[in-house]
Amino acid sequence: MKLQKIIDTLEAVTLDSTTNTGLEVGWACATDLMSEVLYYAHENSLLLTGLVKPQVIRTAEIADIRVVVFTRGKEPDTETISLAKRKGITLLVTPLSLFTASGRLFSAGLQCCPYT
Amino acid sequence: MDHTRKIDGRFNLVGGDFTNAGEASTQLKKILQLRGVKDSYIRRASIATFEAEMNVIIYTPAGILRYDVDDESIKITVEDMGPGIEDIDLAMQEGYSTAPEWVREMGWGAGMGLPNMKKNSDVFRIDSAPGEGTTVKMIIYLNKGEQS
Incomplete structure (x- = not known):
């Protein structure tokens, strides 16, 4: 799914004006547990989370996640934003809850990272 | 690049240093990328290393992460000066955690760290005793029927 469709579906804002909205995202996972991200996420995934910490960016980098969506309108601090920029990870903020955001993306056709 | 050359090195890990947590794993990931190791192996090594690194930062005062890479394998050893693990079988169970x-x-302590290291390694060995720290050894074999 194209990043622009994800932004529209989640009524999200991007935290970087240089975001590549044509980026293709393959899968999604939704969790606040970083080890779950490392255990289940596939490369080129999107992570939905309510956790707003630099650890999320570190985890995303290790797991080759390209896009992180913060739910319930939570905005990360400048440290987290600058770390994401350095690592080339796109950050979005959606006003929706984790549940609603996941439901909308699933309904729009984005699938959960398959268990391996 | 000379792929036959063996590379090795170490990172010192400081317990409680959450600002730099993950930096050693990120550095190792870059080293493997520069060497031209196939992405799927890099991903497994990075995840296993990151989990081990986080364990040192969360639970111990300090530790050392050593890596050793040749054409056959990626070997990672993480040795810490922490309190040790009382019941390793229990610690290996998915979902079991002693994290405060x-x-x-901070998003950690889900009880998936050790299982995740094992999942991403071809060989996984953990030695630990209360009061004696913990040593984790992981090997990921390269070129299993395919070119890296």
């Missing part, structure tokens, strides 16, 4: 609440608030 503040660690969970």
Whole structure:
């Protein structure tokens, strides 16, 4: 799914004006547990989370996640934003809850990272 | 690049240093990328190393992460000066965790760390005893029927 469709579906804002909205995202996972991200996420995934910490960016980098969506309108601090920029990870903020955001993306056709 | 050359090195890990947590794993990931190791192996090594690194930062005062890469394998050893693990079988169970609440608030302590290291390694060995620290050894074999 194209990043622009994800932004529209989640009524999200991007935290970087240089975001590549044509980026293709393959899968999604939704969790606040970083080890779950490392255990289940596939490369080129999107992570939905309510956790707003630099650890999320570190985890995303290790797991080759390209896009992180913060739910319930939570905005990360400048440290987290600058770390994401350095690592080339796109950050979005959606006003929706984790549940609603996941439901909308699933309904729009984005699938959960398959268990391996 | 000379792929036959063996490379090795180490990172010192400081317990409680959450600002730089993950930096050693990120550096190792870059080293493997520069060497031209196939992405799927890099991903497994990075995840296993990151989990081990986080364990040192969360639970111990300090530790050392050593890596050793040749054409056959990636070997990672993480040795810490922590309190050790009382019941390794229990610690290996998915979902079992002794992490305090503040660690969970940072997104860690889900009880998946050791299982995740094992999942991403071809060989996984853990030696630990209360009061004696913990040593984790992981090997990921390269070129299993395919070119890296």
